[in-house]
Amino acid sequence: MTQYILRRILQALPLLFILSFVLFAFTNALGDPLAVFAESRQRPTASQREEIRRRMGLDRPMFEQYVTWMVGNDWQMIDVNGDGSNIQPGTRRGVLRGDLGVSFVTRKPAWTRIEERLPATLTLMIPSYTITLVLALAIGVYSATRQYTLVDNIITGASFFFYSMPIFFIALMTIYIFGVQFSRWDLPALPIGGTGNGTTIDLIVHMLMPVFCLVAIQLAGYVRFIRSSMLEVLGQDYVRTAHSKGLSESNVVRKHALKNAALPLITLIGLDLPFLLAGAVVTERIFAWPGMGRLFIESFERADVPVMMAILMLLCVMVVVFQILTDVVYTWFDPRIRY
């Protein structure tokens, strides 16, 4: 097993390297990080912007900027004025030496910006994902064991209804009903935006609307997936055998069917888990939730390449890690699998 994990990690390294270059090229094509100052009242002059650009290394060709991002520039001298009159040593150490760069916007380390936002994202995403999985398992199994009954048809219809609903629509409608209209009707309105005043109770109250929206939008897909997976397993010979042995329905479903139906679900969860770190872009934006999704969009709007690259590379690494973990978890669920 250890040998297998090491081999997978070594295989992932060139992949991460190629990904980093492709992502760097894309993020650099987003535009000028200093362009947002164009309509500011107090904007830097053109010559000052050129100097800032040189100091940030934005005047260099893209490939050279990539090399700096990767290995740093503290071994180079920087021509700050562009005319040789002010030569200063570079300050970046590069990703390979643990320096993810400095945000163009706040001039704080890119990793610090992630650290600021990651807890809020996990606070929102882990409960919503957990609730989604628990509900999806319950509803999916219930629906599969009662195929084509009225309840199954209602669940299927509701699944498609929410699955086809854009998240922004659900989110705005939720705000309008529970935030705005409730206050008009003198009902206890839910707070709009943010995480509250720091108390656990207030945090939970602030989470109600975004978690509801995330669950509503994610649940349908999982329910459909578990239902079809269960239906496939319930038709297998070993399930029939279990029934004929006189085992109870719940025993058959839980111990024989669900455990086998869970294998493809583990693959799905393994693929989804890394993206919990990325947050929910639209939900966080609409509910003013201070998470990673919003950080990415804000960085995108300001062409803040170091922060965007830090987020994207974090996700790439997490995808690799969770894929390896998924493979390990397989062996627990299915003793036949060995590496």
Add this chain to the structure above:
Amino acid sequence: MKHLRKFVSAAVLLTLVLGLMLAPVAAQDVPTLTVGFAQEPDSLNGFYTSMAFAQWANDLVVASLWDITDALEAYPVLAAEVPSVENGGISEDYMTYTIHLKEGLMWSDGTPLTSDDLVFTYQMIEDPANNMLQGSTIAEALESVEAIDETTFTLTFNSPKPFPEDLAGAPGLSTILPAHIYRPVYEAEGSIEFADANQDPTVFSGAYVLTEWRRGEQMTFDANPNYTMGEVGIPRIVIRFFPDTETQYAALQAGQLDFVPNVSEGDKARVSTFENVTITTVFGGYIESLWLNIRDEAAPRAGHPALQDVRVRQAIRFALDRQAISDELLAGTVSPTDSIYGGSPFENPDLGVTQHDVDAANALLDEAGWVDSNGDGTRDLDGVELVLRYGTTTAGWRNNIQAVVQQQLAEVGVGTILEAYPASEFFGAWANSGINAVGEYDIAQYANNTALTNPANVTVYEALNCDQIPGEDNQGGQNFTGFCSEEMDAASDITLSSLDGEERLDAAYTIQQIMTDNVPVITLFPRGDNYAYNTTRFAEAPVIGSGVGNQWFAIANWQLAE
């Protein structure tokens, strides 16, 4: 198994209950003004930001030497008086300012605020190692800074500076750094660019101190007991960040926000219909305009050849019904102007406004030779169709204006191709192939600054100056229209440096006439700064500063309703 399940359930329940019981309870009894910002400030050091929201947040915690009222009058804050020639604060040649601070000024931590802080601040502005976004104007103008005593210092400039309000007291340049915080960083690192205090300041001079900054969510400000202008009426201000304007307006509508700055022109009419919400508009210092690309072949992309002809440019202005744009899209809240000084005190009142006149537009286009010879509904000349690329940012209200302008121009046989870009692309630098910089447009819509407290107009001396036309040898040039008038440049120089007020005003009028005659820019309307607030939360309407100065200048007098 059953026991285990019960045990786990009980443990989870107990943990949850204990968690809720032990959770800290935040103080809720402090009267608080809750403000909604569409963006989070990127820095609380005014020298490292050009973002309006950051400037506004800075204005709460930073006191200027002097500030500007809603009536555009300077008044002293940290300075004992606004320097002038009459009071001896400015030398006869306008080259030296002697500034006296009030006695007994203190930072929020109780450290004396002295001329040493000012001298240190100006040293920081002048050191390029600090890589500041702001301060270049004063850095380039300064000859020396000298502390005379604890409360007196002098600024010596390298040329006459007749406008004190533009210099040490102007927003953005008025940030005074606490030397006792920044000097150790500067001495250790040779730069304050990455100082912790830029992001997490602990010492303040303004009406409020920052007590908490929850990244991505909100900032909390409490009254500064050492503020020089006395006790404030509202003890706490919370600024919450709402990146989605719909959510922000919903929170305002639901009474969860009290005050929202920067309501866009397109949203103004809708927001003003909210129950208990009113909108107040102050002079913003911006003019929304259509910039015409009249660059020639030398540019990476020349503008449409028709735009080289001033008659075509004039015809486009005649074809536009700017009043209809105001009435139909902006609830009639703005008024058209032809002046590049529109809305400012230096606007020429005799200039007039070009009225919508389709016949005049058609006559000028016919005269210029652009006629619809092939019957396709669009004018043409020598096989070239009069179809213009019309670009702007992705702001929805601008895109609505684009659609209306397209219809209006179509009525006189001028076709348009509408384009919308993210700001980073639209305003990008030459090296990034920015749309404006490399001329990838025929009409570009965005706002320009107008003259504020004096006739020197940054748009004229930066974005319409002959020397600022971008090209391979001048990639940082800001004159994206390519318009060049030596007469206007000379007049602009007068507005910047003449010591004769009347001469400066005459020069401003000359500039307005040249611009009106040559039409490199079609000004649409002066944009106000729109603030929405919940009337039930205020004891009386809050006095709000103009876009020229500090919107919070009178915040010490704001009072919440009982």
